[in-house]
Amino acid sequence: MGDARRYHSLSSPFRMKRGGELHGARVAFETWGTLAPARDNAILILTGLSPSAHAAANAEDPTRGWWDDMIGPGRAFDTDRFFVICVNSLGSDKGSTCPASIDPATGEPYRLTFPELSLEDVANAAHEAVTGLGIDRLACLVGCSMGGMSALAYMLLHPGSVRTHISVDTAPQAQPFAIAIRSLQREAIRLDPNWRHGQYKGDEWPEHGMSIARKLGVITYRSAMEWNGRFARIRLDPDERDENAPFGFEFQVESYLEGHARRFNRQFDPNSYLYLSRASDWFDVAEYGEGDVMRGLARIHVDRALVIGVSTDILFPLEQQETIAKGLEAAGAGVDFVALDSPQGHDAFLVDIENYSRAIGGFLRKI
Numbered sequence: 218m219g220d221a222r223r224y225h226s227l228s229s230p231f232r233m234k235r236g237g238e239l240h241g242a243r244v245a246f247e248t249w250g251t252l253a254p255a256r257d258n259a260i261l262i263l264t265g266l267s268p269s270a271h272a273a274a275n276a277e278d279p280t281r282g283w284w285d286d287m288i289g290p291g292r293a294f295d296t297d298r299f300f301v302i303c304v305n306s307l308g309s310d311k312g313s314t315c316p317a318s319i320d321p322a323t324g325e326p327y328r329l330t331f332p333e334l335s336l337e338d339v340a341n342a343a344h345e346a347v348t349g350l351g352i353d354r355l356a357c358l359v360g361c362s363m364g365g366m367s368a369l370a371y372m373l374l375h376p377g378s379v380r381t382h383i384s385v386d387t388a389p390q391a392q393p394f395a396i397a398i399r400s401l402q403r404e405a406i407r408l409d410p411n412w413r414h415g416q417y418k419g420d421e422w423p424e425h426g427m428s429i430a431r432k433l434g435v436i437t438y439r440s441a442m443e444w445n446g447r448f449a450r451i452r453l454d455p456d457e458r459d460e461n462a463p464f465g466f467e468f469q470v471e472s473y474l475e476g477h478a479r480r481f482n483r484q485f486d487p488n489s490y491l492y493l494s495r496a497s498d499w500f501d502v503a504e505y506g507e508g509d510v511m512r513g514l515a516r517i518h519v520d521r522a523l524v525i526g527v528s529t530d531i532l533f534p535l536e537q538q539e540t541i542a543k544g545l546e547a548a549g550a551g552v553d554f555v556a557l558d559s560p561q562g563h564d565a566f567l568v569d570i571e572n573y574s575r576a577i578g579g580f581l582r583k584i
Contacts, residue, residue, distance in 0.1 A: 222245050222246070222247055222269075222270060222271070222278070222312055223245070223246055223247065223248070224243045224244070224245055224246070224312065225243060225244050225246060225304075225345060225346035225349045226241070226242075226243050227239065227242040227243060227244065227307075227314075227342055227345050228345060229241055229242070231338075231341075231342070231345075233332045233333065233334070233335070233338050234335040234337040234338055235332070235333040235334075235335055236332065236333065237332025237333060238332065239314060239332065240321055240322070241314075241321050242307070242313075242314035242318075242342075243313065243314055244304055244305055244306075244307055244312075244313040244314070244342045244343065244345075244346050245269070245270050245304070245305040245311060245312025245313050246270050246302055246303060246304040246305065246346050247270045247271055247272065247275065247278075247302075247303050248275075248300065248301065248302050248303075249272075249273060249275055249288055249289070249294075249296045249300075249301040250296030250297070250298075250299055250300045250301050251296075251300055252300040252350070252351075252352070253300065256350075256351055256352050256353070257354065257356060258298065258299050258300050258356050259299070259300045259301075259302060259347070259350070259352045259355050259356055260294060260299045260300070260301045260302065260355065260356055260357045260358075260359060260581075261302045261303075261304065261343065261347055261355050261357075261358050261359065262284070262294075262301065262302065262303040262304075262359045262360075262361070262364070263304065263306070263339070263340075263343060263358070263359065263360045263361070263364030263365070263367045263368050263371070264283075264303065264304075264305070264306060264361060264362075264363070264364045265361050265362035265363045265364055266306075266309075266362070266363045266490070266493050266494065266497065267309075267481075267485055267490075268283045268311070269283070269305055269309070269311035269312065270303045270304060270305040270311065270312065271283070271303075272284040272285075272287075272288055272301075272303040273285045273287070273288035273289060283567065284567070286570045286574070287570065287573065287574060287577070288301055292574065292578070293573070293574040293577040293578035293581065294577070294578075294581070295578070295581065299356065299357075299581070302346070302347065302350070304342070304343040304346050304347075306339045306342075306343075306363075306364075306367065306493065307334070307338055307339050307342035307343075308331075308334045308338070308339065308489055308492045308493050308496065309489055309493060310485060310486035310489040313342070315327075315331070315486060315488075315489045315492070316328055316329070316331040316415070316486065316488035316489050316491075316492055317486040317488065317489060318331075328415040328416060328488055329414065329415040329488065331488070331492060333492075334492045334493065334495070334496045335370075335496050335499055335500070336363070336366050336367045336370050336496050336497065336499070336500040337370045337374060337500075338496075339367045339370070339496065340367045340368070340370035340371035340374055340375075341374060343367070343371060344371060344374070344375050344378065347378075353378070354377070354378055354379065354380055355378060355379045355380060356380055356381065356584065357379075357380065357381045357382065357383060357581065357584065358371060358372065358379040358381075358382050358383070359382075359383040359385065359577075360382075360383070360384060360385065360387055361385040361386060361387070361566055362385070362386055362387055362533065362563065362566075363387075363493065363496075363497050364385075364387070365384050365385055365386065365387020365388070365533075366387055366388065366389075366497065366500045367500075368382065368384065368387075369384075369387075369389060369500075369502055369514075369517065369541075370500065372517045372518075372519065373502070373505050373513070373516055373517060376516075376517075376518060377518075379519055380519060380520050380521075380584070381519055381520055381521045381522065381523075381580075381584045382517075382519045382521075382522040382523075382545070382550075383522070383523045383524075383525070383577060383580065383581075384522065384523070384524045384525065384538065384541050384542075385525050385566050385573075386525065386526060386527060386530055386533050386538070386563055386565070386566050387533055387537075387538065387541070388533045388534075388537035388538070388540075388541075389501075389502035389503075389510050389513070389514060389537065389540055389541055389544070390500065390501040390502055390503060390510060390537075391497055391498045391499075391500060391501070392534070392537065394531070394532070395497075395498075395532050395533070396498045398433055398434075398437050398532070399494045399495075399497060399498055400498070401433055402429075402430035402433050402434060402490075402494060403430070403490075403491050403494055403495065405425075405426045405427075405429035405430045405433070406423050406426035406427060406430055406487050406490065406491060407426070407491075408426065409423035409424075409425050409426030409427075411423045411424070411425075411426075412426060412487065415487075415488050415491075417487065422482075422483065422487075423487050424482050424483075426487065427478070427481065427482050427485070427487055427490070428475075428478035428479070428481075428482055429478075430490065431477060431478040431481040431482070432474045432475075432477065432478050435474055435477045435478075436474070437531060437532045437562075437563065438532065438562060438563045438564040439561055439562040439563070439564055440529035440530075440531065440560055440561065440562035442529055442560045443529070443560045443561055443562060444470060446560065447470075447473075448468070448469050448470040448473065450468065451468065451469045452467055452468055452469070453466060453467060453468065453469055453471075453472055457472065502514055502544075510540060510544065511540070511543070511544050511547065513544075514540075514541065514543075514544025514545060514547070514548060515544065515547060515548045516548070517544070517545060517548055517550075518548055518549060518550070519545065519550050520550065520551065520584075521550055521551045521552070521553075521580075521583070521584060522542070522545045522546075522550045522551070522552045522553070523552075523553045523555065523576065523577065523580040524538050524539075524541050524542040524545070524552060524553070524554050524555070525538070525555045525557065525566070525573065525576055525577075526538030526539070526554075526555070526556055526557070527556075527557050527558075527559050527561070527562060527563065527565045527566075528556060528557070528558050529558070529559065529560055529561070529562045529565070530562050530563045530565070531562060531563070532562075532563045533563060535556055538554075538556075539554065542554040553576075553580060555576045557569065557572050557573075557576075559572060
């Protein structure tokens with residue numbers, strides 16, 4: 218099926234969009250399927266903020282991946298036909314160089330001396346990994362959530378390197394609501410006394426801040442429809458409550474969020490979270506179009522594109538995906554726009570596998 222986590226060494230120095238550079242940096246990636254002799258069957262997947270490159274099980278790592286039911290023989294990303302690559306974002310602590318990595322100049326972790334990170338840097342690092350595999354042109358570039366913005370940057374910065382594109386639950390620029398939520402998430406981490414201006418270590422970990430950040434994220438990743446359907450106003454059983462805790466958890470939805478936060482804590486480096494979160498806020502296709510999003514999108518040239526959005530997504534609203542679809546179409550691409558009514562909100566692409574498989578598999582069978 219392919220290789221488990223592998224690494225691509227980035228050019229050194231690797232220069233960053235907002236100034237600064239990295240030396241001896243790398244990105245982690247995994248692959249599935251076989252690269253054709255002509256090297257023309259590669260699909261690159263760029264992830265959301267927190268996932269690793271382990272999108273699906275493979276021979277070296279049989280554990281389930283975050284998009285396991287989408288990748289494999291006969292699945293939407295058919296590995297009998299395509300060579301699928303997933304690259305972990307530069308700045309993520311899932312194997313790529315990030316704020317928790319050792320700075321070769323000091324022998325200490327970068328922490329907040331890590332250069333300011335943009336999604337353009339994420340895109341350039343992924344492009345280096347792809348060209349390092351000997352691939353000049355991708356059959357398809359796929360971007361989910363934050364990765365969808367990174368994918369737009371990839372196509373803007375490397376024209377001609379992508380034949381077709383699949384845009385999943387993303388946006389051409391961060392809107393005020395998304396920026397506001399991410400700002401609160403970062404504030405929760407920064408105000409945790411254990412954050413210590415990024416100098417946390419060992420047992421001194423900003424767990425409360427990360428917990429609140431994760432809860433805010435989970436709330437916005439799902440829809441009000443789903444919260445109502447799953448939890449209504451159901452209260453916890455008396456033995457599940459801490460009667461001695463002032464204002465303690467009383468409703469099932471509170472307990473659910475706490476469980477999510479606990480599973481996330483210690484699983485993601487807080488400084489990496491801060492850097493990637495802010496990079497998402499900064500990204501704006503309008504920078505490439507003299508302040509106009511549509512003019513920026515007009516600079517992206519692919520043969521075909523599939524743009525998928527969800528009507529219940531409050532973080533990346535459907536109208537933002539409509540903008541991407543219109544922009545790519547105006548630039549000459551044949552565009553399929555799919556608006557799903559999945560109740561799961563922004564997280565639908567991880568949950569509503571049936572509908573996403575139908576749309577993505579159908580699109581890829583035509584390219």
